[in-house]
Amino acid sequence: MEVLDYILDRRSIRRFSDQKIDSETIKAILTAAMYAPSAVNLQPWHFVVIDHWPMMEKIMEIHPHARMLQTASHAVVVCGDLQLQHDDGYWVVDCGAATQNLLLAAHSLGLGSCWVGIHPREERRTAFSRLLSLPSHVLPFALVALGYAEEQKPRPERFHAEKVKRNGWKTPFYQD
Template sequence: MELFEALHTRRSIRAFTDQPISEADLETILRAAMDAPSAVNAQPWHFVVITDRAMLDPIPDIHPHAAMCRTAQAAIVSVAEIALEKAPGNWMVDCSAAVENLLLAARGLGIGSVWCGLYPRQERMAPMAALLGLPEGFLPHALVPLGYPAQEFKRVERFKPERIHRNGW
């Protein structure tokens, strides 16, 4: 898929078919995530891939906006290893860049995704950390359910020229 088509047609997909996602496609998505920029090239991220239905199904009890996990074929949780951070305060920006790459890679493969934020909501982070068995010093950042879409990818015009300022406000 052409880059700008992927950029302009990436949408939050919340309805999935039961078609499985191949390990090769999951690896392609994770490789794209790890190619993201990070402050001082710290790359403080880890990714937990969830494909076990027994783990996917209870996620909506942790995240109130993640009901689509019950039909997703996989989910990826971005996790920050705080000890790897070289520019204090930037781990969440670094992980966000990785998640955006992940979303675009999924779109490029025709796989639907939706970004479900965990950070900074402790009521979501703590139970997700428990579900995943995260060790001390590792923080869950975002949850991305994945699956082949049971809805359409379509472009929605979001360009707002009135929000562009040049050489100052």
Template sequence: MNLKNKPVVLNIVLAIVVVVLGVRLASGEASTAKSADAEQSVNAEQAVLDNIATRTSIRDYEARPVEKEKIEKMLRAAMAAPTAMNKQPWHFVVIDQRDLLDALADANPYAKMIKKAPLAIVVCGDTEKMIEGGGRDFWIQDASAATENMLLAAHAMGLGAVWTGAYPSEERCQAIGKALSLSSNLIPLNMVVIGYPAEHPQPKAKFKEENISYNVHKK
């Protein structure tokens, strides 16, 4: 090797080494980032599934009020639910006044726990937003999906809640409508009673293989 060219050769070799190391380092960082993303995705998935599996009905509450920020988050979750033809035929009445909460407890014999709760949200169907004709009753599914989203959001934020039914009981719907002075276009599907839990019951195991069929149902 010509000694005069030796520094040039060394520089080229060093440059190649630097490039190779850089590629390996970048590849390693990409692999680490990909692994971290995968782990984060798994953790997020598990968090969602755990929130669903551990949610249970709460009927006893602490005296402290529910923050406005959490109420809005529950309502946003509710209105993120699927809805037939995107009609969004729902309306939510938020109740945090003690006299109205007590009146709702009298309106529904199965909702006496409202007397201890700081908050209730009545989920209504709005007849002015419903699908016309044969699809009208899809509002029940839409409002039910919204209610489940609300329950899961409440649980995720450390709140306790319970779904108490109204529709199709005409007596309950009329009593709730009267207590809240609801306009005639609003049909109360249910009342979700909400507060910070003063009890911590274990969720029921409801998964049953016999309730599942694949492709066809065979007895």
């Protein structure tokens, strides 16, 4: 399949089969995350892999929209490092790029995934920091649920010509 198809066909998957993801596949996905672009190539991220059911249960207790962990094989918490980032706030953008790489790599390897938001909600950040015993300079950014999909979702139409401008805000790029 073409890379462009992988990008357009990736969907958030929230129901997974019993099949567990093997450690080589987890490594391949994490490798893709670590190949994301980052400001000044500082790679200010860390990844906490969750593969223990009691931990999945605890996450579902502290996050109101993480029920898909009920069937997930693994989850990854993408974290940003304030001491490694280029300047204030860069950790967020860099972790966003890493998270998207992670989702696309998972899809290309036949897995389903779902981005579950942590940052910027303060109460979620605090709860995850406590649960994972993160040092104070490491902030949880997003949780990614992973597993073999047990649901299929069609590609929706998302290209909106009116969102594209030419050489400034006033002129549409596409004029029929």
